[in-house]
Amino acid sequence: MTTSKDCNAQQTAEAGARGPSVRSDCWVRITLTETGGVDLQLKTKVESMYGEATRKLVRDVLAALGVKNAKVEIEDTGALPFVIAARVEAAVRRAGLDIGEGYVPDFAPGTEYGTKRDRFRRSRLYLPGNESKFMINAGLHHPDGVILDLEDSVAPSEKDAARLMVRNALRTLNFRGAERMVRINQGERGLEDLDYVVPHNVHVILIPKVEDPDQVRQVDDKIAAILKAKGIDRPVFLMPIVESALGCIKAYEIATSSMNICALTIGLEDYTADIGTQRTDEGRESFWARCQVVNAARAARVQPIDTVYSDVADMEGLRTSVLEAKSLGFDGKGCIHPRQIAVIHEAFAPTAAELEKAQRIVAVFEEAQKKGLAAVSLGSKMIDPPVVKRAQHTVELAKAMKLVD
Amino acid sequence: MTDKLIENAAGRMVPAEINGRPATPFMGVGKYHPSGNKAVPPIRTCADYPVDGNKVVDSIATALKNAGLRDGMTISSHHHFRNGDKVANEVFRAAAQTGVKDLRWFPSASFPCHAEIINHLESGLIHHIEGSMNGPLGDHCATGKMRGMGVLRSHGGRWQAIQDGEVHIDIAVIAAPTADPFGNANGLTGPSACGLLGFALADSIYADHVIVVTDNLIPFPCIPWQIQGNNVDQVVVMDSIGDPEKIVSGTTRITKSPDRLLISELTAQFVRDSGIMKDGFSFQAGAGGTSLGFAIYLKEMMKEAGIKARFIRGGSNKYLVEMLEEGLTDYILDGQTFDLDGVRSMRENPNHQDTSPFTSYNFHGKGCFASMLDAVVLGATEVDVNFNANVVTHSDGRLLHGIGGWQNCLAGKCVILPIPSMRNRIPVIVDRVTTLCGPGELIDVVVTERGIAVNPRRTDLLEAVEGSDLPIRSIEEIKTEVDAMCGGPPATPVLCEKIVAAIKWVDGTVIDCVRQVLE
Numbered sequence: 001m002t003t004s005k006d007c008n009a010q011q012t013a014e015a016g017a018r019g020p021s022v023r024s025d026c027w028v029r030i031t032l033t034e035t036g037g038v039d040l041q042l043k044t045k046v047e048s049m050y051g052e053a054t055r056k057l058v059r060d061v062l063a064a065l066g067v068k069n070a071k072v073e074i075e076d077t078g079a080l081p082f083v084i085a086a087r088v089e090a091a092v093r094r095a096g097l098d099i100g101e102g103y104v105p106d107f108a109p110g111t112e113y114g115t116k117r118d119r120f121r122r123s124r125l126y127l128p129g130n131e132s133k134f135m136i137n138a139g140l141h142h143p144d145g146v147i148l149d150l151e152d153s154v155a156p157s158e159k160d161a162a163r164l165m166v167r168n169a170l171r172t173l174n175f176r177g178a179e180r181m182v183r184i185n186q187g188e189r190g191l192e193d194l195d196y197v198v199p200h201n202v203h204v205i206l207i208p209k210v211e212d213p214d215q216v217r218q219v220d221d222k223i224a225a226i227l228k229a230k231g232i233d234r235p236v237f238l239m240p241i242v243e244s245a246l247g248c249i250k251a252y253e254i255a256t257s258s259m260n261i262c263a264l265t266i267g268l269e270d271y272t273a274d275i276g277t278q279r280t281d282e283g284r285e286s287f288w289a290r291c292q293v294v295n296a297a298r299a300a301r302v303q304p305i306d307t308v309y310s311d312v313a314d315m316e317g318l319r320t321s322v323l324e325a326k327s328l329g330f331d332g333k334g335c336i337h338p339r340q341i342a343v344i345h346e347a348f349a350p351t352a353a354e355l356e357k358a359q360r361i362v363a364v365f366e367e368a369q370k371k372g373l374a375a376v377s378l379g380s381k382m383i384d385p386p387v388v389k390r391a392q393h394t395v396e397l398a399k400a401m402k403l404v405d
Numbered sequence: 406m407t408d409k410l411i412e413n414a415a416g417r418m419v420p421a422e423i424n425g426r427p428a429t430p431f432m433g434v435g436k437y438h439p440s441g442n443k444a445v446p447p448i449r450t451c452a453d454y455p456v457d458g459n460k461v462v463d464s465i466a467t468a469l470k471n472a473g474l475r476d477g478m479t480i481s482s483h484h485h486f487r488n489g490d491k492v493a494n495e496v497f498r499a500a501a502q503t504g505v506k507d508l509r510w511f512p513s514a515s516f517p518c519h520a521e522i523i524n525h526l527e528s529g530l531i532h533h534i535e536g537s538m539n540g541p542l543g544d545h546c547a548t549g550k551m552r553g554m555g556v557l558r559s560h561g562g563r564w565q566a567i568q569d570g571e572v573h574i575d576i577a578v579i580a581a582p583t584a585d586p587f588g589n590a591n592g593l594t595g596p597s598a599c600g601l602l603g604f605a606l607a608d609s610i611y612a613d614h615v616i617v618v619t620d621n622l623i624p625f626p627c628i629p630w631q632i633q634g635n636n637v638d639q640v641v642v643m644d645s646i647g648d649p650e651k652i653v654s655g656t657t658r659i660t661k662s663p664d665r666l667l668i669s670e671l672t673a674q675f676v677r678d679s680g681i682m683k684d685g686f687s688f689q690a691g692a693g694g695t696s697l698g699f700a701i702y703l704k705e706m707m708k709e710a711g712i713k714a715r716f717i718r719g720g721s722n723k724y725l726v727e728m729l730e731e732g733l734t735d736y737i738l739d740g741q742t743f744d745l746d747g748v749r750s751m752r753e754n755p756n757h758q759d760t761s762p763f764t765s766y767n768f769h770g771k772g773c774f775a776s777m778l779d780a781v782v783l784g785a786t787e788v789d790v791n792f793n794a795n796v797v798t799h800s801d802g803r804l805l806h807g808i809g810g811w812q813n814c815l816a817g818k819c820v821i822l823p824i825p826s827m828r829n830r831i832p833v834i835v836d837r838v839t840t841l842c843g844p845g846e847l848i849d850v851v852v853t854e855r856g857i858a859v860n861p862r863r864t865d866l867l868e869a870v871e872g873s874d875l876p877i878r879s880i881e882e883i884k885t886e887v888d889a890m891c892g893g894p895p896a897t898p899v900l901c902e903k904i905v906a907a908i909k910w911v912d913g914t915v916i917d918c919v920r921q922v923l924e
């Protein structure tokens with residue numbers, strides 16, 4: 001919170017960022033006054049192109065928020081309109097005005113598509129919730145999902161501002177078919193986060209540091225209440241993250257705690273600290289936990305998703321890590337840089353041998369279905385239903401990746 | 406003073422006169438056919454030069470005095486040292502001591518290291534600059550502080566202007582990483598090695614007086630003689646002529662921006678999927694981050710498909726050199742070297758050939774290499790919905806870049822501009838480019854992170870990529886999407902009446918001009 005500490009603490013507030021290294025953001029200081037209307041002082045790098053448009057936007061936002069008298073200073077380094085609106089609103093809120101829902105941008109084209117419980121979730125790209133510049137083009141890199149993060153990547157003092165940024169991003173940015181995910185904070189703050197994202201076509205909520213099914217239920221209940229209040233009729237799926245010894249022990253209970261859970265994932269930084277060790281490249285220390293998550297998720301019929309690979313420079317290390325995750329039974333991997341996405345997708349792609357076998361299984365299964373046979377066999381071997389399901393999944397993945405027609 | 410303006414064939418209002426001399430407005434691509442003869446340098450006789458071949462004099466000041474420096478002369482220099490050049494500053498410091506005035510500086514380009522030239526513009530020593538102005542000098546010009554009008558030419562256009570007699574060089578000063586006392590010089594060795602000296606070649610041939618400045622004087626003969634001593638009047642030795650770290654980089658780094666890399670990858674995919682990438686093809690890629698990325702992606706695609714190029718035109722760098730050394734191309738035809746690997750390769754590998762604007766770019770010649778390139782990858786600050794492009798000013802009208810070989814490369818068979826569709830909140834695709842540098846009829850493909858737009862004139866290319874996985878979209882569609890994100894199309898910047906620089910087309914005609922920006 002950067003509210004000034006002078007005698008007028010409730011009346012002057014700042015939001016956003018400025019300085020030589022800042023770009024695509026803006027800094028706003030608002031001083032509420034009794035009279036005199038809005039005194040807007042804008043310094044912008046795009047004055048000749050968008051100076052007037054920006055002034056109009058700021059005045060519209062202030063009017064919508066009910067601010068009639070204020071001195072407003074803005075330094076802009078080329079922020080997009082949804083960013084400027086979020087920063088102005090953050091400053092107004094910090095100045096202590098009760099403005100209810102705030103200034104919510106209209107849904108832009110490409111923001112209203114839906115998702116499916118069983119869609120592919122091979123890659124999910126983490127995007128810091130208070131940094132618009134990484135979000136703007138995230139969808140162009142075709143991750144299966146984008147995660148607008150309100151938790152660890154946001155400084156405690158910026159949690160309020162990040163909520164507005166994420167809300168406006170959900171209303172504005174076209175993520176081009178990527179599943180729209182938000183990672184909320186822990187506990188009470190996380191429940192409050194939901195008010196800012198659930199009404200805005202969020203597809204999946206990631207719940208951090210889950211150790212108890214009740215944490216999931218609380219989130220689920222709050223989401224249901226928001227959806228009901230807003231009259232929204234579509235599911236919001238959940239992806240609990242287990243990040244502790246206790247969370248791993250209770251993984252199955254967690255994975256089955258709500259019908260809306262679509263996937264279960266693991267966070268290894270906190271987990272390894274919790275069990276009293278450090279994360280290594282080989283990952284022997286987390287082998288049990290990862291197997292536990294895979295088994296709990298499969299038992300609960302949800303997708304097991306592996307942790308993030310965080311060395312963005314090491315593409316070979318990433319490939320190895322993804323192949324290992326795939327061999328353990330995971331369906332997806334987290335990433336923090338767009339260039340990791342293609343590597344993840346390639347590594348999760350079925351190999352030629354896997355695909356050929358899967359196609360044969362699917363073919364004999366379909367043949368058996370036609371003939372009304374209960375049992376399916378390939379050669380002399382009986383094929384069990386989970387194997388058929390897995391084979392169907394492999395063929396679908398191959399189709400989605402255009403490996404087969 | 407208000408300039409008299411004429412509308413040119415591109416619909417741009419351009420000055421009828423530049424620095425007191427009549428100028429020809431742009432008439433359309435390939436429409437201007439000048440007649441007459443080329444310029445000729447004066448006849449000299451060996452009788453006036455040392456028979457022992459030793460043309461070394463003690464200082465630049467002496468050399469300028471011997472050259473007969475006087476008011477209003479034109480002094481030229483080259484930019485192979487980029488931002489590490491020490492020679493041009495030294496020349497004008499020496500000239501300042503003589504009390505002359507109203508010189509014209511005619512560099513092939515200027516850089517931020519030349520910021521002190523502003524003092525000479527203000528003192529009256531230099532009247533104006535004709536050549537690319539990067540950094541503080543560009544700003545000085547853009548804000549209307551230079552007395553004369555700046556003239557921006559392409560590398561080929563600079564050769565054409567010298568050759569056609571449009572610019573007469575009185576004194577050419579050629580910084581040379583290695584030279585002998587006779588004046589033979591090259592860029593291959595020495596502490597300031599820069600690879601080649603092609604940008605100084607016309608100067609050495611056509612100037613009245615040629616001074617070679619080196620910090621690595623070797624006994625005759627200096628081989629190869631990229632600059633021939635028979636064209637050189639005097640040789641000066643300085644302690645140091647350049648800052649090696651700023652001349653060529655020790656390592657060339659590819660961009661880390663994921664969006665730029667995506668653009669690079671899409672560009673390479675376009676070259677592959679359109680069928681341009683085939684055995685014996687050729688391409689040009691510059692040294693910018695996106696171009697480098699393109700070369701790296703294309704290299705992998707060529708390896709995968711077992712395809713070999715006949716030649717690559719550079720801007721050479723480590724990545725192009727690797728392609729040469731790995732047998733993915735027969736030749737590099739190099740216009741300027743960007744890193745130490747490029748310099749080494751040019752020195753050691755006979756298939757890494759140095760070129761000049763004469764061979765590669767000059768429009769008033771009997772052909773040039775640029776038109777033979779199958780694919781050319783170039784940058785731009787702006788492009789409009791008719792594929793016209795700007796490479797010198799930003800959307801706010803501010804002059805920031807030179808033309809380089811950009812206009813010349815538009816002669817290539819497939820001209821591709823890989824550019825971001827927006828820079829922060831600045832849309833790159835506009836209704837009308839702020840400054841026209843390249844006519845849309847020569848620009849075939851614009852590759853952005855949001856999709857690839859093919860010029861509708863190129864139905865052949867559109868057909869070639871039909872059915873591919875490439876994200877082909879219309880340029881208007883990409884523009885509409887970006888404008889929506891930015892909060893509508895940008896307002897047109899308000900500029901002053903005063904023309905601060907003229908933009909020449911490759912044939913010497915005036916294609917557009919740059920107006921003073923409001924401060």
